[in-house]
Amino acid sequence: MEQRQVDVAIIGTGTAGMVAYKAARKHTDNVLAIEGGAYGTTCARIGCMPSKLLIAAAEAAHAARGADLFGVHVNDLSIDRRAVMARVRAERDGFVGSVLDAIDRFPPEHRLRGTARFVAPGRLVVDERIEIEAERIVIATGSHPHVPAFLQAAGDRLLANDTIFELEALPESMVVFGPGAIGLELGAALSRLGVRIRLFGVGGGIGGIADEAIRQCALDTFREAFPLDPSADVKQVRRTDEGVAVTFIDPQQGEVTETFEYLLAATGRRPNLASLALEKSGLALDDRGIPTFNRYSMQCGDQPVFMAGDVNADAPLLHEATDEGRLAGDNAGRWPEIRSGSRRAPLSIVFTDPQIIRVGVTGDLLQQRYGDGYAVGQVSFEDQGRSRVIGKNRGLLKVYGEHGSGQFLGAEMFGPAAEHIGHLLAWAVQQRMTVSQMLGMPFYHPVIEEGVRTALSDLNHALRIGPKMGERCLDCGPGA
Structure with missing residues (x-):
């Protein structure tokens, strides 16, 4: 069996693995990226991008059907079922192609195709043909659909x-x-x-x-x-x-x-761990069979092994996988020095119409962390001006703040333009802004974000910081 020694072995070349590779190369050129499946990230090949292409086609059809609301009549609407899927696949292949181009720029000696498994701590075998001794290992093998x-x-x-x-x-x-x-x-x-x-x-x-x-x-x-x-x-x-x-x-x-x-x-989805033979890795596993790790360094226990991306089942989102890959690759490259990195404010988006967002601290965590020390503000979009103008006046936003400090904690929303509102609110959470500071920011008229101001004003009153809003805000313009 062929023998090979490397400083850093990265198992998986999805988003997290690719970013880990680039981060590790800043410290050493003796890096090996191992891929057991098809090149091309989950996002580009089967996730974010093809689903959004399908959603874009659906939005076009929905807009055409709903044009009567505005006095615009679309007659004889038809959907070409083959053309819809042809565009989805063609554009999807373009996104995958850009990922493949990035992989092709890896030096050939840094790439290895095959399925890796542990045979001992720090030792891998790939397809029973190459044995790799790695000083540090990054596990970035992604996930797969779970089908009951x-x-x-x-x-x-x-x-x-x-x-x-x-x-x-x-x-x-x-x-x-x-x-x-x-x-x-x-x-x-x-x-x-x-x-x-x-x-x-x-x-x-x-x-x-x-x-x-x-x-x-x-x-x-x-x-x-x-x-x-x-x-x-x-x-x-x-x-x-x-x-x-x-x-x-x-x-x-x-x-x-x-x-x-x-x-x-x-x-x-479930982490891709079955083929790794983790029982021979020397790593401590939790009750799900996932190695225990530190989410601020991505290190597994005190071993020179790091986990990044969907495989750790912590925050299976592309921007989180990017951050985790960077942390894992950087720490694998600089080992034995380990540095902790900051994590972004929680943000999740469901691209339905209306859209769903969760930002910051929500749900059971609010009660667990703050007890009765938080307040809630809300707004319905049924009577929100811009939402009514565009015929998307359906939804509800709730925002949360801390008593005493007035700090903005998080939000949950089902409503129009939530993907954009979610970003603004996530930035506010990450900057540890107070509700009063957020209300001091500019709100143009007429925009959907005026609904955010209404919810924040309601929250500020619930926090006993600001006055109760009247039936209509005379300073805001009609329908604000």
Whole structure:
């Protein structure tokens, strides 16, 4: 077996692995990036970008259908099911191509194709042909779709987000399991593109929303477009000659069987760890089989091993994977000196319409950290000026602040332009701004962000810092 010694071995070349490679190379040129699958990040190939391409097509169709609101009439709207998917794949391939170009710029001696596994601490074997002795190791192997056993009965009609974009044409119908970010985004987009959709969940969750009033607002809105049961009682899934038959309990009709062309499993993702033989790595594992690590240095215990990206199941988002890869690669490169890095304010976005955001401290963490030491402000977008003008006046925003200090803690929202509002609020959290400081910032008229000002004013009053707002803000303009 071929033998090789390196300073840093990086297992996986997704977003985290690529960034770790570049960071490690600032300290040493004896680096090896090992890839067991296809080159091209999850985001570019099967995640962020192809899903947003599908969503963009859905938004175009929805805008055309809704143009009557403005006195604009679109006649004979049709959707070319093949053309939609052709553009998704073509643009997706362009994004993947840019990633492949970046990989091609790695020196050939720094790249190795094959599946790596531990045979001892600091020792890897790749495809039983090369043994690598690595002083430091970065694990950045990403994640894969988790498909519960009962859904596998769909057989060849089973899809996940790593296969759905290979469809040559939009299907006539699809049943979606999992109302998280992936399931909601794809299910809602497909519905707007004329696909018959039914979405099932368990436990009642909707897009990670913690607040019950916001969750109910989202549930009511989505149900206007397609059937959605977040606490479904599904009895059976089976493959038939017609497609996938799903038997479930309908609250009104009792037991019902409905057949769909495909089944999409959007039931979460799991870290890619099975092939690593971690039992031989010398690393301490938690009850999920994931190495314990420090999220500010990415180091696993006191070993020269670091984890970054989706594989650590901490914050599976691209910007977090980038930060983690940089931390892991830098610390692997500079070992034995370890430096802690700062982490960004929590920010998550679900690209439905309306969109869902969570920023900073929300949900159970508010009660755990602050008890009765926080207050809540809110605004409904039903009567918000700019939202009414553009016909997107649906949604609810809640903002949170700390009693005494007046510090802004976080927010949760289902509503228009939430992806942009989420960034503004995340910046405020990261800068540790007070609610009063945020209210001192400029708010143009008429913009959707005026709704944020209304919520912050409500919060400032709840914090006993500012006055209660009247029915209308005379300084803000009509409909603000």
